[in-house]
Amino acid sequence: MIMTNMEILPGRRIKQHLGLVNGSTVRAKHVGRDLMASFKNVFGGELKGYTELLCEAREEAVERMKAQATSIGADAILNVRFSTSSVAQGAAEIYVYGSAVELE
Amino acid sequence: MDYQERLPPEGINTSKNSPLKEFTILLGGLILVTVVSIGLIAMFAGTIATYVPFEVELVMAESYADEGAETPAEVAAYLASLTEHLAALSDLPPGMRITMHYVDDDMVNAFATLGGNIVIFRGLLEKMPNENVLAMVVAHEIAHVKHRDPIASLARGVLVQLALNAVTGSSNADLVLGTTGLLTLLSFNRDMEEDADEQALRTLNVYYGHVACAAELFAVLHDSDDMTNVPEFFSTHPMDERRIEDLNGLAVRKGWSTRGKATPLPLAVTTGFDPASSGL
């Protein structure tokens, strides 16, 4: 499954656009990560725990989008866009969407 | 280039698991973890507190103990002498002394606090049918002091509260945590009461030669209590019926006689209450 945030794939022709595909996850942190984050609030620095958390969430969201694309017979996803939003105290939603296409 | 919309199947962006199942698993897990950690913290706090020397307790208590209203001299003297006798027979560690305070109030209660201070209220005194029952009360409170229960409860309460605050600051499940914490602490409380009951019975046996009338205390308390419908799991003391049973069982095991003559209260005590001030 090819994924790109470009409009076109140089060297490939698009046979058909298949519409929108998207993937999303909502992940929460656990109290352990939260306590470390409170410490970091005092000392500063990268919150490695949270970085990991959001990274895993993003990977899972991308997997879901790929699963949707495969299920409708697409070969590539163009114009991929990411969006992160905080939906509840301590939980963040990662949303990724793009245009599924069939290539020649 | 053709534009078409193909709909992907359901269920890729959502999870199939039942929310109720997830709810029970998470809630059960949280309660279990809380009970275990609070239990450990409470045990730790209670043990550490007993290493605080009694002299420190005396200093802490001085700052807030006050004499309260005037107490009838004869009643106070009688109570002080009874306390002294029972304390002498309670096997107290060296350096521990008991101070009895009498409060002229309707409340049917008695308690032990820091520094070996015991407080008994007029409401409870009025309900005493004879000296043996009163001695059971006094000996029970002395037992609490002997076991360092006041400072242990204080330490437990403070540390558990601190631990809960540290965790609930960052989570939303604080109702669950708070209630579980409270219930765990109550169970510790009930254990302390049972131990105090046992020690008090022992002291009574030495003082009177028998333990008759000791269990009567719980019948008296039971009658004057409005909260008898609270299940034991939610209360600070074991159920009255159970305390009576436990004491009778203990007496049988140790071979203490439960029959004997009840010593009446001195006249000064029974008539020392001015009916006009009883607030009836």
Place this chain on the structure above:
Amino acid sequence: MELLAQIGNLLIVLILLALGYGFGRMAESRHYKSIIAREKEFARLPAIASRMPPVKRPYHDQQLVYGNTVVSVDYFKRFLAGLRSVFGGRVTSYETLLDRARRESILRMKEAADGLGAEMVFNIKVETASISKGRRNAVGSVEVLAYGTALIPRQAAV
């Protein structure tokens, strides 16, 4: 007595949980049925995420269209999310919520485009925002906005 107050609170929470679960499940299944039916109906109006419109058919009017939805969290979902944030992991109770809000917004955008006689909607973008994230005792809700350009075939000159 403080203990009675605690027990009282606990009972209230249990009742709210039951209400939230019952009504929440009902509303959700009804909404999903409606969404699936309307998606089938609007499959004729593709929503494309690409930026460049088809150049082979230049005779199009265009118009920005959007659709937005605000979905509220029910008590059961919020409680479950709170429990989840102690242990970490996927907050499954919110997944269906956001899925519904998103699909509903896209459908509303398509309905707006359909009203204009559009053939398809291009360059769609989706934004999610949380309205009053659920501070204690505040209503927790999520807004999803979907917007794009509707391409309306110009009527051939008479």
